Amino acid sequence: MTDEPMLTLFLMALVAMLIFMSAVALVHVRYRRPLKTLLEGLDECERGSEPMPAPNRAAPLVARLADRVNRLKTTNHLLHQQSIKDPLTGLGNRRLLEQRLEIALPLSRRWMNAVSALMIDVDHFKDYNDLYGHQAGDDCLIEIANVLRDTFRRETDIVVRLGGEEFLVVLLDAEEDDATRLAEAMRGMLQAVGIPHQGSLVTDVVTVSIGVSTTASGWPVSLEDMIATADAALYECKAKGRNCVTSRRVFPEPAAVNG
Numbered sequence: 001m002t003d004e005p006m007l008t009l010f011l012m013a014l015v016a017m018l019i020f021m022s023a024v025a026l027v028h029v030r031y032r033r034p035l036k037t038l039l040e041g042l043d044e045c046e047r048g049s050e051p052m053p054a055p056n057r058a059a060p061l062v063a064r065l066a067d068r069v070n071r072l073k074t075t076n077h078l079l080h081q082q083s084i085k086d087p088l089t090g091l092g093n094r095r096l097l098e099q100r101l102e103i104a105l106p107l108s109r110r111w112m113n114a115v116s117a118l119m120i121d122v123d124h125f126k127d128y129n130d131l132y133g134h135q136a137g138d139d140c141l142i143e144i145a146n147v148l149r150d151t152f153r154r155e156t157d158i159v160v161r162l163g164g165e166e167f168l169v170v171l172l173d174a175e176e177d178d179a180t181r182l183a184e185a186m187r188g189m190l191q192a193v194g195i196p197h198q199g200s201l202v203t204d205v206v207t208v209s210i211g212v213s214t215t216a217s218g219w220p221v222s223l224e225d226m227i228a229t230a231d232a233a234l235y236e237c238k239a240k241g242r243n244c245v246t247s248r249r250v251f252p253e254p255a256a257v258n259g
């Protein structure tokens with residue numbers, strides 16, 4: 001072989017190698033680096049609620065992926081919010097209550113704080129619906145939810161609609177007399193709002209009956225115990241003629257105390 005074909009071959013190999021290396025560098029800059037940033041961003045996202053950072057000079061595909069991930073995160077957040085909210089009143093629902101109490105009840109027990117639950121039931125609500133119609137009934141429930149929001153304003157107050165015309169409020173670090181006073185305030189405020197209810201046997205406006213249950217400080221109790229006791233207190237209210245507040249203390253099962 002002469003020198004000339006060898007040189008040509010060498011130059012061709014050099015050009016091929018340069019093309020290959022440029023391609024590798026291009027893939028690295030346009031895809032690998034942004035993808036790495038994207039994956040690091042995904043890890044960050046999983047740890048916190050920060051939006052996904054779009055990598056600098058990202059390849060269009062990678063930027064679109066970051067955008068999709070962010071949209072999915074927003075949708076997930078919205079779905080979660082919807083799953084813990086009552087759509088009619090905007091208050092929380094039972095799932096929210098359970099989520100918050102999972103943390104709050106053990107903490108309250110450890111700090112020896114009393115916890116109170118208020119079971120709130122609208123008086124003669126079936127008659128209200130029958131007289132004014134279902135839509136008016138819905139509006140009435142929304143108005144009651146507003147009175148609840150106005151009464152229970154602490155960040156730690158948990159206010160939910162359990163379903164139908166039943167609401168539950170859980171007050172952390174609230175003794176029986178504080179809880180009863182607040183329940184009375186709510187009952188009075190709703191009566192003062194004066195939503196007409198000509199079908200009520202109590203008075204001519206919408207009223208509520210409230211059963212209050214309070215745990216003994218430092219004792220283990222479950223949400224079920226609190227609801228059952230508040231329900232029993234509510235039953236007493238209804239028997240006494242409605243539009244009133246009755247309270248009871250919650251005592252845990254002996255097994256729970258020993259366990």
Ligand SMILES: Nc1nc2c(ncn2[C@@H]2O[C@H](COP(=O)(O)OP(=O)(O)OP(=O)(O)O)[C@@H](O)[C@H]2O)c(=O)[nH]1
Nearest residue numbers: 121122123124125126127129134135137138164165
């Ligand atoms: N408008 C409306 N009505 C509802 C909703 N959920 C439940 N209800 C009605 O609430 C009424 C509850 O009736 P009852 O459980 O008999 O209670 P009540 O008539 O308030 O009787 P007392 O509690 O004993 O005073 C029923 O007529 C249900 O149809 C709702 O989301 N919207």
